[in-house]
Amino acid sequence: MQDFRNLRVWQKGHQLTLAVYKATGGFPKSELYGLTSQMRRCCASIPANIAEGCGRGGAVELARFLQIAMGSASELEYHILLAKDLGFLSPGGYQQLNRDVTEVKRMLTSLIDKVRASVGVSTRRTAAAN
Numbered sequence: 793m794q795d796f797r798n799l800r801v802w803q804k805g806h807q808l809t810l811a812v813y814k815a816t817g818g819f820p821k822s823e824l825y826g827l828t829s830q831m832r833r834c835c836a837s838i839p840a841n842i843a844e845g846c847g848r849g850g851a852v853e854l855a856r857f858l859q860i861a862m863g864s865a866s867e868l869e870y871h872i873l874l875a876k877d878l879g880f881l882s883p884g885g886y887q888q889l890n891r892d893v894t895e896v897k898r899m900l901t902s903l904i905d906k907v908r909a910s911v912g913v914s915t916r917r918t919a920a921a922n
Contacts, residue, residue, distance in 0.1 A: 796846040801899040805839035808892045815889060819880050827880070831871045837864035838896060855907045862900045869893050
């Protein structure tokens with residue numbers, strides 16, 4: 793078990809969550825239970841799953857929760873694009889959030905690979921899995 797607060801990817805994920813909460817504060821009230829809620833839930837899920845994985849029993853569990861965090865980051869990536877296309881995010885706001893979520897995804901990919909390598913789990917897909 794390790795302290796999730798020491799992981800740079802958790803710190804970046806937490807900062808991203810704060811930025812998304814701030815950005816969605818200006819969304820239309822009609823989106824409170826729609827896009828605003830979806831974006832806030834999936835972005836908060838990123839650092840929450842990292843934290844949960846750190847509190848679990850070992851590297852295999854950590855890798856599983858990091859993969860769930862990756863799924864949430866991909867979901868957020870789409871919601872950010874949708875918000876821009878709907879005119880809820882400025883081009884600059886979109887670019888910053890998109891850069892941030894892309895960075896978090898890269899960091900998650902790297903950490904997942906390291907954790908899986910530490911327990912001898914291959915990170916490559918087989919031809920049958922594709």
